[in-house]
Amino acid sequence: MIETKQITKIVNTNEGELQILQPISFKVKAGESVAIVGASGSGKSTLLSLLAGLDQVSGGEIYLDGANLHGMNEEQRARLRGEKVGFIFQSFMLVQSLTALENIMLPAEIAGLDNAKALGQQILEQVGLGHRGSHYPNQLSGGEQQRVAIARAFITKPKILFADEPTGNLDAANSHKVEELLFDLNRDSDTTLVLVTHDANLAKKCQRQLQMQAGSLQEITASDDLTDETTPAKQQVG
Template sequence: MAKILNVEHLKKSYSSGSKKLDILNDISFSVEQGETFAIVGPSGSGKTTLLGLCAGLDKVDSGRIELCGQFIKDLTEDERAQLRNQKVGFIFQDFQLISTLTALENVAVPLELQGSKSAVTVAKELLEKVGLGDRGHHYPSQLSGGEQQRVALARAFSNQPSILFADEPTGNLDAETGEKVVELLFNLNKELGTTLIIVTHDMDLAKRTERILKLKGGRVVQENTVAI
């Protein structure tokens, strides 16, 4: 199968005063189209930084990333934004819904940015799929954490992304609510044939994916194929 993400010899560091902090050191891996993939490791191991680099939200120091057939380093800021808008979906631990927009409007935003004339129709269908068909007119502040994350799920899939990055998608949810969100995430992902990359510290969640990459101290320490 075709590789949708290819990471080669990635390095990233940040300056803190006079010190240089190495966050990622010589990271290489690839993910195939349609695969489910988890990145795990303790806090401070570089998981979220790696996710942001792979999605083109930040720039690498050295190495290269090929996402959806394009080398991120070669793209301008606008081209990277266009690639994300057309091919990439995101789910964050803190939901990142727009507080002044209703649930329906939040889900429709990526489609409207693409100029879709059926944005509202598609958004309504997705809210139905995540069990919130009757909550479209509610604002984020009127929804529980689990409901907000389900809206975020619907939004992430609204532009039918080729690849979806989920950063600790159940991190702010209780166990029962988190399990429901995970079920929805994997069901929608399977239905739409999306590639799914999850950053998590939850090994039970990671084991639901086909492959696990383990980071420690900014390096890859293990890569497993998980039996489904």
Template structure:
């Protein structure tokens, strides 16, 4: 489903070239839930953006659902994202001039989804916000905005869902609600889920944890393997 080979990212600075990602090679199977964890500035959000085709690598290969992202131009990557990818942002990224229902409906209309409005109403009900359909983002709490963002990400039934700190801007109670919703919808849809998080409890709910340190990626040892006797 997702494969990288010797993936790197460097950017020019006034002090020379900064290497954000050192050569990274790994794979994620269809239907897996994977958490990428690490300190701020370690490169994990950069990696997520590369995997989703929101940014381009300096070198290396990215294969997404059998297609080479690194061989595509921006228009081709945008088409692939529209067909196969959902993305949930820490800052919600809702369109302020659209209602909750309209925000969810937007990607479905762009994708030409049949009965898009009914699908949007159904998924809005799934996230428990039917009564907020006509409310604008500034009339919603942070937790409600993230639930709308999750509904928007799932409406086109993406094969792969990327989430960048999905609970990072929420209090503990709303964070827990969003976690439950995210994994519930993921199970129902059979989506491959890749998320970046500082939340160790959220990370432990995933099938695997990948650790990012100073631009290098390693796999966490499963807790079950550490318990003896």
């Protein structure tokens, strides 16, 4: 479903070139859940943006469901995201002038689905917010906003879902609700799930855990103790 071949990311700074990602190669199977953990600044969110086509690699190749992502222009990548990808942002990224239902409907409307409103209402019920559809984001709690963001990401039934710190801004109770929702929807829709998190407990719920350290990606094996974001991993990826 996802395959990278020696991808790198280099940015220009006032002090010269900065290599954020070392050459990385790995695969994610269809329907698999994968957590990427690591300290702040290690490159994990950058990697997620590259995988989702929100940013471009400096070198290497990325394939999403067989599509050559690295060879596409922005318009082509946007079309691919609309057809196959959902993305959940840590900061929710809801449109403040739209109601919860309208925010959820937006990707379906962009995709040209005729039943966007019915689909939106259905998934709003699934995330437990059927009674909040007419409310605007500033009238919702942080946990409710994140559930709306998850519903929005799932409305087009994407083959791949990327989530960047999906519980990072939530309290313990709402974090638990969001975690359950993510994995329930992942299982029910057979969606490939790749998430970035600092939360070791959330990471352990995924089928695989990968650790980012100084721009390099490593597989966390069964013998490793994933107790926090800095636990060393033993099997190099790529």
